[in-house]
Amino acid sequence: MDRPRGKKPSEAEKKQAREVSLRRIGSLFTAHRWSLAIVVLIIVVSSVLAMASPFLLRAVIDDALPHADVRLLVWLVLGMVAVAAVTSALGVVQTWISTGVGQKVMHRLRVDVFTHLQRQSIGFFTRTRTGEVQSRITNDIGGMEAVVTSTATSIAANLTTAVATMVAMAALSWQLSLVSLVVLPPAIFLSRRVARMRREITAQRQRELADLNVTIEEGLSISGVQLAKTMGTAPALISRFTASSNRLIDLELRSELAGRWRMAAMSIVFAGIPAVIYLAAGLPFTRGTMSIGTLVAFTALQTGLFRPLMGLLNVGVQLTSSLALFARIFEYLDLTVEVDEPAEPVRLADPRGDLRFEDVTFAYPGSESAAVAGVTLEVPAGTSLALVGETGSGKSTIASLIARLYDPTAGRITIDGVDLRDLALGDLASIVGVVSQETYLLHTTVLENLRYARPDATDEQIVAAAKAAQIHDKIAGLPDGYDTMVGSRGHRFSGGEKQRIAIARTLLRDPRILVLDEATSALDTETERAVQRAFDELAKGRTTVTIAHRLSTVRDADQIVVVDHGRVLESGTHDTLVGSGGRYAALAG
Structure with missing residues (x-):
């Protein structure tokens, strides 16, 4: 449970972090399945509506502008504004529902952990540092907030948008669609490697945060301050706190920069695809096979595809790295209750005290x-x-x-x-x-x-x-x-x-x-x-x-x-x- 300061995670700790079940994480959302279903429905409707914009843009370029059809142009522009307005409104509703669900899940986790720890025997608290317990409830559950409140909706939104975008791209030009999607396999491979790196760093970071909490608890409580002042150990406590905080800086930097150059390379590749599409459209064997409007609409779709695809990959990285947090929380939830309530308690109506x-x-x-x-x-x-x-x-x-x-x-x-x-x-x-x-x-x-x-x-x-x-x-x-x-x-x-x-x-x-x-x-x-x-x-x-x-x-x-x-x-x-x-x-x- 407790770990000496500076010691590397044991094999048992690493194994536990690997074995966190995604099904168990998903079960946290079971009670909110209908709310999530409404969110998914809103996301699907928003994504389908958003796909109308490129087609409206193509009509503006290929039909309204060349023929100076003002009436058609007005209707197309109004349509584009209406699509943006409706999707924005749906986005607000989606965020309200999904954030509410996430916060309720966070509330349940906090209450479940606190309640379960209240049921633990005195022996547990004599074996475990107070700062460690506080860190699990505050830092670990707090660190999961982004995952809990947005992961499910991010997956649904990005996946729906990506699928709808690819369908629209294929409808415009299946040949150019193949060129756009050739980058997916290396992107998935790289994101998986980055996820594994961040997961290990996250586990180290949370353990270091727990050590920092322990130092705060021991050094800034009334008893701790009195002890430090009477023993003259304040400089040593400050040094210990400073060293722990410095290690946190390093871990935070490593967490943020883990695989960043790989993802940056993928961003460059994604950004370079429109140039490749323009080149392909101008080659002799493809010249004249599509209109200017189709080409502009396709590149707009392709640029729009980059965001949900990277979003999906980033969610995967975030979810995998957060498994270390779930492992620490589930470890406490799985603690055996040594002194538990009886299954069928006996009532003493008028106890004598024998x-x-x-x-x-x-x-x-x-x-x-x-x-x-x-x-x-x-x-x-x-x-x-x-x-x-x-x-x-x-x-x-x-x-x-x-x-x-x-x-x-x-x-x-x-x-x-x-x-x-x-x-x-x-x-x-x-x-x-x-x-x-x-x-x-x-x-x-x-x-x-x-x-x-x-x-x-x-x-x-x-x-x-x-x-x-x-x-x-x-x-x-x-x-x-x-x-x-x-x-x-x-x-x-x-x-x-x-x-x-x-x-x-x-x-x-x-x-x-x-x-x-x-x-x-x-x-x-x-x-x-x-x-x-x-x-x-x-x-x-x-x-x-x-x-x-x-x-x-x-x-x-x-x-x-x-x-x-x-x-x-x-x-x-x-x-x-x-x-x-x-x-x-x-x-x-």
């Missing part, structure tokens, strides 16, 4: 050892469980499993006897509330941050939750109160204040099970006691799982479990465990 671990084992992807190994726990509804242990012992992993951020490798976790994997994710989120040690606040107001957890919450409910989390007085004392902007990642507030806002946000959901993963780690002793008293009050009738390094915050828990290397070493109440003289007693001492 939590059980039944011989649960879990290993992170790529890890040789289990983070949680054979854990069996029972937390009756309304009771409290405290998980203690050294850093890295597996406590936070157990908390993540309760919220189903991951699924167990073996065993199962149940709420009221129902496996978590059988509950709808939305239902589980309403039952289990998590406050972690890493607080994330949105860049909006305090009120909107709280309402994010429960959009229909009243102001009174929000204030009540804030009071319970011991943060209301602080918010109310701000100049803008609950309308205060928290800043990027909540940097307007201290660590303790951010955690109390996060606690209030979770409490607003009124979950039956509370998971507090170092939830008070950033609080000072006095504030921690106040929040702990609030938790004690709110925990009544609620199942609570608390993870803490400070044993003073968990000594009153109904059940304390000591975890080490993912295994349960001992469990019991505070007094029982201290009396047994085991690991807990050593930690407490």
